[in-house]
Amino acid sequence: MKKIYADERWCLGCGLCKVYCRTSHSKTKDIIKAHKLEDPKPVERLHIETGDVMNFALQCRHCDDPKCVQGCITGAMQKDPVTGVVTNEAERCVGCWTCVLVCPFGAIVRDEGKKKIAAKCDLCAQTGEPECVKHCPNNALIYEDRGDGK
Amino acid sequence: MSLNLVWPDFLVERDENRCIQCEVCAKQCANEVHRLDKDTGLMVSDETKCVDCHRCVAMCPTRALKIRVNDLEFKPNANWSGDLIKEIYKQADSGAVLQSGMGNPKPYPVYWDRMVINASQVTNPSIDPLREPMETGVILGRKPPKLEFDKNGRLLTKMPPQIKLDVPIMFSAMSFGSISGNAHEALARAATALGTLYNTGEGGLAREMYKYGPNTIVQVASGRFGVHPEYLNAGAMLEIKIGQGAKPGLGGHLPGAKVGDAVSKARMIPKGSDALSPAPHHDIYSIEDLRQLIYSLKEATDYLKPVSVKIAAVHNSAAIASGIARAGADIIAIDGFRGGTGSAPTRTRDNVGIPVELALASVDQRLREEGIRNEVSLVAAGGIRCSMDVVKAIALGADACYIGTAALVAMGCHLCQTCYTGKCNWGIATQREDLEKRLNPDIAAQRLINMVTGWKHEIDETLGGMGINAIESLKGNRLMLRGVGLNEKELEVLGIKYAGE
Numbered sequence: 330m331k332k333i334y335a336d337e338r339w340c341l342g343c344g345l346c347k348v349y350c351r352t353s354h355s356k357t358k359d360i361i362k363a364h365k366l367e368d369p370k371p372v373e374r375l376h377i378e379t380g381d382v383m384n385f386a387l388q389c390r391h392c393d394d395p396k397c398v399q400g401c402i403t404g405a406m407q408k409d410p411v412t413g414v415v416t417n418e419a420e421r422c423v424g425c426w427t428c429v430l431v432c433p434f435g436a437i438v439r440d441e442g443k444k445k446i447a448a449k450c451d452l453c454a455q456t457g458e459p460e461c462v463k464h465c466p467n468n469a470l471i472y473e474d475r476g477d478g479k
Numbered sequence: 480m481s482l483n484l485v486w487p488d489f490l491v492e493r494d495e496n497r498c499i500q501c502e503v504c505a506k507q508c509a510n511e512v513h514r515l516d517k518d519t520g521l522m523v524s525d526e527t528k529c530v531d532c533h534r535c536v537a538m539c540p541t542r543a544l545k546i547r548v549n550d551l552e553f554k555p556n557a558n559w560s561g562d563l564i565k566e567i568y569k570q571a572d573s574g575a576v577l578q579s580g581m582g583n584p585k586p587y588p589v590y591w592d593r594m595v596i597n598a599s600q601v602t603n604p605s606i607d608p609l610r611e612p613m614e615t616g617v618i619l620g621r622k623p624p625k626l627e628f629d630k631n632g633r634l635l636t637k638m639p640p641q642i643k644l645d646v647p648i649m650f651s652a653m654s655f656g657s658i659s660g661n662a663h664e665a666l667a668r669a670a671t672a673l674g675t676l677y678n679t680g681e682g683g684l685a686r687e688m689y690k691y692g693p694n695t696i697v698q699v700a701s702g703r704f705g706v707h708p709e710y711l712n713a714g715a716m717l718e719i720k721i722g723q724g725a726k727p728g729l730g731g732h733l734p735g736a737k738v739g740d741a742v743s744k745a746r747m748i749p750k751g752s753d754a755l756s757p758a759p760h761h762d763i764y765s766i767e768d769l770r771q772l773i774y775s776l777k778e779a780t781d782y783l784k785p786v787s788v789k790i791a792a793v794h795n796s797a798a799i800a801s802g803i804a805r806a807g808a809d810i811i812a813i814d815g816f817r818g819g820t821g822s823a824p825t826r827t828r829d830n831v832g833i834p835v836e837l838a839l840a841s842v843d844q845r846l847r848e849e850g851i852r853n854e855v856s857l858v859a860a861g862g863i864r865c866s867m868d869v870v871k872a873i874a875l876g877a878d879a880c881y882i883g884t885a886a887l888v889a890m891g892c893h894l895c896q897t898c899y900t901g902k903c904n905w906g907i908a909t910q911r912e913d914l915e916k917r918l919n920p921d922i923a924a925q926r927l928i929n930m931v932t933g934w935k936h937e938i939d940e941t942l943g944g945m946g947i948n949a950i951e952s953l954k955g956n957r958l959m960l961r962g963v964g965l966n967e968k969e970l971e972v973l974g975i976k977y978a979g980e
Contacts, residue, residue, distance in 0.1 A: 339919045341507070348501045348540050361541055364499035382912045466538065467919045 330413035331474045333452070333459055335385035340377075340469035342384030346461035347373045353453050353460040369442025374450045375461060376435065386461060386470060388450035389436040391415045397428035397437060397449075406447070414452055422446040484568040487526035490547045491535075497543035498522055504535035504544060509902040509914055532895035534904035566825070577825035580898030580908065582725055582817040582862065582884060585829050589817075590836035590969070591868045595978060597959045599946035606948050608939035614949035615935055615942075616674075617647045617879050619716075619856040620785045621809040639809060640785045642716055644879060645674030646935050647950050648869060650927075651814075651860050651881035652698050652720065652789070654680025655688075656733045656742045656754065657821035657898070658887075659915040661923070662907045665890060667691035668920060669927035678881070681705075681720060681731070681756060683745035689713050696787070699776065701730055702756035704746040708779055716810070717776050718787040719769070721760070724818030724861035727791030727832045731756035732822065737901055737910040770806035777807075785809035785856075792816060792838030792861065793831075797845035804846060804855045811855050812881060813838050818861025819884040821908055822899035835861045836875065840973045843876025843955060852876075852955075866934035870941050875973065876955040889930040890923040 348360065355363030355371035363371055375388040395415050397406045405421035406428055408414070417428070417437075424445030429437045440448035452472075453459045462472040491512065500522055505513040510528040513535060515521075529546065536544045553561045566577055599605040606613070620641035627635040650666045657680065670677040671694045678696040679688075683705015688695070697714035699706050711717060722728065733742075733754035743750040763769050773786050787810035788803045790796065800811050815835025820828065839859045846852040859872040860881035869880045888894065891905040898908035906917030938950075947953055961978040962970050970977060 339916060341913075341917055343503050343506050343538060344501055345503055345538070345540055348499070348503070361497060361499060364501070382916070464540070467917065468921060469919075 330391065331452075331472055332391055332477075333388050333450070333462055334471045334473065334475065335387065336469050336471060337383050337385040338469075339467045340384040340386060341467055342377055342379040343466065344377060345464050345466060346375060346386045346470060347377060349460040349464040350375050350450075353456055354448070358456075369440075372438055372440040372442070372448050374438055374448050376438075387434060387436060388461070389415060389432075390434055391450075391452075392433075396431040396433060397447075400427040400431040402427060414454065415449070416451050416454070417447050417449055419444075419446050483572070485527075485565060485572070486551060487529065487549050488565075489526060489529045489531045490549050491524040491526050491529055492545040492547060493522060493524065494543045494545075495521070497541040499541055499543075501540065503538050503540065507534050507538045507904065509904050509909075509911070530895045530897045530900075531893075532897070532904045533893045578822055578899050579825040579828050579896055580820065580822055581894055581896045582819040583828050583832075584896070587816075587834065589862070590834055590965075590973065591862070591864070591871055593964050593969075594836075594871050594960045594962055594973070594975065596867070596870060596874070596941060596945065597961070598944040603946045605946050606943040608936075608943045611943075611948065613939045613942060614951070615647065615938055616643060616645050617950050618643050619810055619858075619878055621855060622853040624853060640783055642676070642785055643674075644676065646931060647873060647877075647879040647938075648673075648863075648931055648934065649675050649696070649858070649879060649881050650677035650886050651812075651818075651883035652678035652680040652696070652718065653821075653883055653887075654682030654698075654733075655685060655745050656680075656682040656737055656910065658908055659903075659906055659910060659918060660685065660741060661915055661918040661920045662887075662890060663688065664920040665918065665923035665927060666886065667694065668924035669931070670694040672924070672928050673931050675931075676715060678718060679705075679714070682733075682742065682754075683747065684710055684713060685741060685745045698789075699772075700756055701758070701760045702754060704748065704754060704756070707747070711776060711779050712784075714784070716785050716787060717780065718789055718810075718812065719760075719772060719776070719808075720789045721763070721769075722789070722791030722793070722814065723820060724791045724814030724816050724832055724835070725820035726823040726827045727793050727816070728758060729824070729827055730758040734901070739910050742910060766802040766806050769803065769808075773807045787812055787858070789814060789858075789860070791818075792833045792835050794833065796833070796838040797841040800842040800855075800857075801845055801849055801851070804851050808855055810858060810878075811842070812858040812860055813842060814881075815839075815859075815861030819887070820898075835859055835863075836871075837969075837972050839872060839877055840875045840957075844974055847955075866937035867941065869934065870938055870953070871960060873950060873953050874956050874959045875975075876957075878954065885930070886927055889926045890918060891926075 350373040351371050352360045352363045377386050403421045405418045428447050437449045462470040512529045516523045618641050621639040655663050666677040676696050681700030692713045695714040696716045698718045700720040735751045735753045788808040789812035792815045816832030856878040859877040863880045863882050903909040957974050960975045963978045
């Protein structure tokens with residue numbers, strides 16, 4: 330399946346991916362409204378690991394055998410058998426954070442806005458191409474099929 | 480501590496209605512202008528540190544930032560400009576020589592903009608480059624006065640080494656050290672893709688770059704940094720740098736802070752040591768000495784590679800060029816006073832040297848008069864800003880042009896002129912690892928290729944318009960140029976007629 334890969338050689342840790350991730354997962358999809366108006370504030374679904382020189386953005390790896398799906402107590406977390414995308418169904422999620430606990434990458438974040446739920450990268454299912462990849466200024470995020478996983 | 484009389488040159492304007500406090504500007508500014516104030520939750524700026532490089536402006540996702548020139552005015556005075564007053568304040572603070580980066584920014588006449596190009600009308604047809612072949616390639620190197628053939632038409636004359644360029648544009652010398660490894664890599668890759676050459680500058684050549692050898696000019700300058708037989712043989716052409724347009728008569732100084740592991744290895748000097756290039760080559764005090772070095776380099780490379788000599792455009796360029804041609808150089812590069820640099824004393828940059836247009840015209844004229852124009856190729860450098868400057872340079876007598884600043888701008892340079900600080904926010908003029916990685920050579924090389932390809936199309940169109948289908952037919956063809964707004968003497972030096980004549 331097509332996944333997002335970080336190229337730490339070119340990641341500047343600038344944080345633009347975060348800004349656009351948050352916008353992509355907002356109600357308004359408007360960068361200024363998403364950050365200044367929306368309440369609760371939309372949550373970005375990626376982490377940026379930063380060092381002095383080396384940085385990279387980390388999102389859900391959409392594992393072949395996802396621990397989060399196994400651990401989910403309500404069946405909210407599911408891996409699409411066709412596309413391979415792991416998504417969390419907000420209505421069924423009860424915010425128990427089991428997935429947060431078991432994710433080996435720490436890629437699941439807590440959305441404690443209106444209702445406590447787990448939030449994670451959905452490869453921008455609503456907009457097509459992941460917004461973090463589209464707006465990376467230095468080609469440090471690549472969205473491609475490297476033949477690992479489905 | 481006494482009162483600081485230097486106020487910020489620029490103002491940072493932040494539209495609070497747009498700023499989302501994402502801190503991208505703060506993370507991207509190596510000068511540490513921006514920061515998030517924890518108490519107010521708002522971004523604030525320290526404008527004294529701003530160099531107007533536009534990195535924050537380009538990166539701001541909501542276009543909330545603008546940098547403006549600080550309009551705080553001194554009382555108008557035609558003799559004492561604000562710049563002069565501020566420079567005195569700086570020197571009164573520091574006691575030091577003023578430093579600048581990039582080329583001469585002063586409002587001297589730009590002769591390119593005072594020459595116009597001809598086009599065909601009625602009596603000679605123009606050529607459509609989309610329908611007919613157009614030759615933009617040039618061949619650099621010493622040309623024999625005549626060619627001899629045997630009965631079967633085979634060439635008997637032994638040809639000196641020649642270099643074929645697909646476009647009459649090369650990337651000028653910018654050393655690894657003054658610019659980042661990624662910038663070097665981008666130039667090398669672009670030169671390879673475009674069928675032209677880039678120039679190592681005097682910083683030696685990193686091992687990983689040897690693979691670009693067929694598209695590399697290896698430079699030998701007064702510091703002789705990184706020069707060894709393998710280096711000389713790694714390139715397609717050699718260049719002896721006598722002078723640089725931005726600072727004629729001066730050497731160079733790469734501060735020890737920029738001499739990290741890689742630079743130290745390429746230059747063959749200890750890590751952290753200042754790389755000082757003397758003003759003269761200490762073994763060249765005459766044309767005869769220059770001849771010795773030219774032939775030493777030819778000997779070291781089995782006479783297989785052309786040797787170029789680069790000089791700054793100065794008052795006696797024509798006579799000097801004549802000497803260089805007679806000393807055995809295959810190519811002479813003339814660097815005008817608008818040529819860039821990573822660092823030069825401001826006063827030298829702004830006051831020493833002459834425009835390349837005038838130097839080029841007088842050198843070409845002198846070599847023709849002496850009957851030795853065929854013995855060297857001429858490369859015009861220092862102030863070539865667009866394809867039309869290239870066309871005009873060729874019509875004035877150049878065989879090809881070097882572009883430096885234009886190439887850097889294509890890669891993202893915003894001409895903030897503070898290269899010497901080593902804190903280039905665009906990852907170009909820096910050796911700081913975190914900044915260097917901002918220039919992804921994949922992106923930068925493609926931008927260079929795009930720019931030169933665009934220029935090539937424009938050159939094709941302009942040649943076609945003149946009814947010419949090859950660069951060779953434009954070379955030294957000064958009838959294709961006319962002057963506007965020039966006086967008799969300027970027309971005489973440029974060797975062109977006035978518009979309407």
